[in-house]
Each structure stands twice: as C-alpha cells, then as structure tokens.
Amino acid sequence: MDNPRLATVRSWRRLRDEPFGAPDLAEDLHEASKFYESTMSRQVHTARVYADSDLVGSAATGVRQMAGLPYLELPDETTNVQPCALVREPSAHRFRDRRVDTATLGRLMWLSYGQYSDTHPVGEGQHHVNRRPVASAGSLYPLELYILASGQTKRLYHYDPRRHVLEILHDDVAPQRLMVPHAATETASAVVLIMGMFQRSRFKYGLRGYRFVLMEAGAVIHQLQLAAQALGLVSRPYAGVYDDVVEEMVGCDGVDESFINAVLIGHRDG
Ligand SMILES: Cc1cc2nc3c(=O)[nH]c(=O)nc-3n(C[C@H](O)[C@H](O)[C@H](O)COP(=O)(O)O)c2cc1C
Numbered sequence: 401m402d403n404p405r406l407a408t409v410r411s412w413r414r415l416r417d418e419p420f421g422a423p424d425l426a427e428d429l430h431e432a433s434k435f436y437e438s439t440m441s442r443q444v445h446t447a448r449v450y451a452d453s454d455l456v457g458s459a460a461t462g463v464r465q466m467a468g469l470p471y472l473e474l475p476d477e478t479t480n481v482q483p484c485a486l487v488r489e490p491s492a493h494r495f496r497d498r499r500v501d502t503a504t505l506g507r508l509m510w511l512s513y514g515q516y517s518d519t520h521p522v523g524e525g526q527h528h529v530n531r532r533p534v535a536s537a538g539s540l541y542p543l544e545l546y547i548l549a550s551g552q553t554k555r556l557y558h559y560d561p562r563r564h565v566l567e568i569l570h571d572d573v574a575p576q577r578l579m580v581p582h583a584a585t586e587t588a589s590a591v592v593l594i595m596g597m598f599q600r601s602r603f604k605y606g607l608r609g610y611r612f613v614l615m616e617a618g619a620v621i622h623q624l625q626l627a628a629q630a631l632g633l634v635s636r637p638y639a640g641v642y643d644d645v646v647e648e649m650v651g652c653d654g655v656d657e658s659f660i661n662a663v664l665i666g667h668r669d670g
Pocket residue numbers: 489490491492582621636637638639640661
C-alpha cells in the first residue's frame with residue numbers, strides 16, 4: 401500500500417498541475433534535512449564545535465567583520481535586556497515619508513538582533529555565552545542585518561552586534577533598484593535586509609541547519625515588527641526584493657551569504 405504521507409504530497413502536486421515524477425527541489429531539500437535517530441550522529445556535527453579553538457571562537461562570536469569601515473556609534477543598550485510581551489499590530493501598507501534617526505535605528509537593531517553577555521550554569525560553574533533577543537539553534541546566530549536608510553541619506557549600513565555600531569557600507573545607494581515598487585517601499589524610512597550566513601549553522605547541523613537559518617529569520621522578522629511597534633514605528637515584511645541587487649550592494653556571494661527577506665520600517669501614515 402502507498403505511504404499515506406507520500407499520497408498527500410502527490411495530491412498537492414496534482415493541485416499544482418505538476419507530473420508525479422518531476423523533481424521538486426523544495427521537497428528534496430526538506431526530505432534531506434530530516435532528522436532520524438539512526439542517522440543523527442552523521443547529520444549533526446557537535447564535535448566540530450569543540451574540535452579546534454578557531455571554531456570555538458567563531459561559534460561564540462560569529463559576526464561579519466568589516467573593521468576597516470567608518471561607523472556610527474550607537475547609544476549603549478547593554479543594560480536594557482528586560483523581556484517584554486507585545487502583540488504585533490497589522491503590517492503597514494504605506495508610511496509617512498520621514499527619516500528615522502540613528503539612535504532609533506540602533507535601538508531597533510538592539511531589540512531585534514543585538515548581542516549581550518550572559519552566563520548559564522555548567523556543572524558547578526558558570527559558562528559565559530553571548531545571547532540575542534531570538535532563540536538560535538546552538539546559539540550560532542547565523543543572520544546578518546543590513547539597513548538601507550531610505551530617507552534623505554540613502555545609506556547602506558551593516559549592523560555589527562559585537563560593537564553595537566552601524567558600519568557605513570555605501571553612501572547614496574538607489575533604493576528603487578532594490579525592490580518591486582509598492583506604496584510601502586516608496587514611503588519607508590528604512591529597509592532592514594535579513595541575510596543568512598548558512599555555513600555558520602550548517603557546519604554543525606548539515607542540511608537541517610538551512611532550516612534553522614530560515615526559522616531564525618522568521619523570528620527576527622517578528623521581533624523587528626514588535627520592536628518597531630514598541631518604538632512608535634510601523635513595519636511591513638517585504639519579499640519583493642531583487643536578490644542579485646542585494647548581493648551586489650552588500651558585497652556577498654549569494655551562496656554562503658544570501659538574502660532571505662526584508663522588513664520595511666517607517667512612520668505611521670495618519
Ligand atoms: C516572509 C514575508 C514576506 C512578505 N512579503 C511581502 C511582499 O513582498 N509584499 C507585500 O506587500 N507584503 C509582504 N508581506 C506582508 C504580508 O502580506 C502580510 O504580513 C500579510 O498580509 C498579513 O498581514 P499583517 O502582517 O498585516 O497581519 C510579507 C510577509 C512575510 C511574513
């Protein structure tokens with residue numbers, strides 16, 4: 401008898417008007433990234449994390465380094481790590497065109513993907529860890545956030561959570577090259593670009609790490625929306641972004657580091 405789960409997959413294919421035998425990369429990836437008790441030790445490479453001191457160091461502090469760039473200092477937020485519960489309001493369809501100041505951008509970054517130091521008990525002692533506002537498989541934090549300030553300055557920044565600074569990647573970028581036009585893209589004050597550094601998770605979790613990166617991006621989207629709301633701003637997740645333009649703007653290869661999704665941020669219209 402047919403496996404009932406496979407039958408479900410096939411009926412979805414029928415709905416999509418696709419032949420049964422055609423390869424489906426998403427299904428293949430999902431299947432290949434499944435965990436099974438019998439194969440888990442081949443899939444998850446926990447030992448790699450402790451295998452060499454460079455990896456121990458980079459697993460604890462994985463952040464893209466652009467130390468040569470000029471940067472903007474952001475107000476210190478390290479004492480402000482109290483969690484608070486919020487209900488997300490609906491996404492904005494358009495914004496009131498206005499600049500968001502650097503301190504607010506810094507706070508938005510801090511509340512959505514900022515890094516702070518914490519300890520957790522190991523045996524009799526305390527182990528030092530870096531934490532962020534979202535949960536992360538293996539505390540590896542495989543995402544990078546970039547902000548395109550689309551107000552008057554039109555600057556592209558990279559957020560470095562270790563130093564809590566906005567590194568200035570480019571001045572005078574053209575946001576209209578980046579996105580499918582929409583009332584919200586025309587009026588947003590800032591575009592947060594969420595990028596995945598897949599190997600930062602995959603070196604340990606194999607293909608499953610790919611899922612973890614996407615899940616974490618979803619959590620960051622949610623956190624960005626809540627943080628924007630807490631700061632009196634409004635937001636909209638936005639997928640209509642051209643990958644090749646992002647890759648060129650941020651200077652990444654689109655494979656090891658690649659675009660996942662954007663979130664538009666701005667002031668409430670009316
Ligand atoms: C991953 C993701 C990508 C999205 N991309 C777009 C987009 O490209 N264009 C758009 O207008 N809205 C986009 N949205 C917003 C959704 O349309 C919106 O969240 C949905 O209609 C639910 O409405 P709400 O956010 O107001 O509750 C996206 C949402 C998510 C989560």
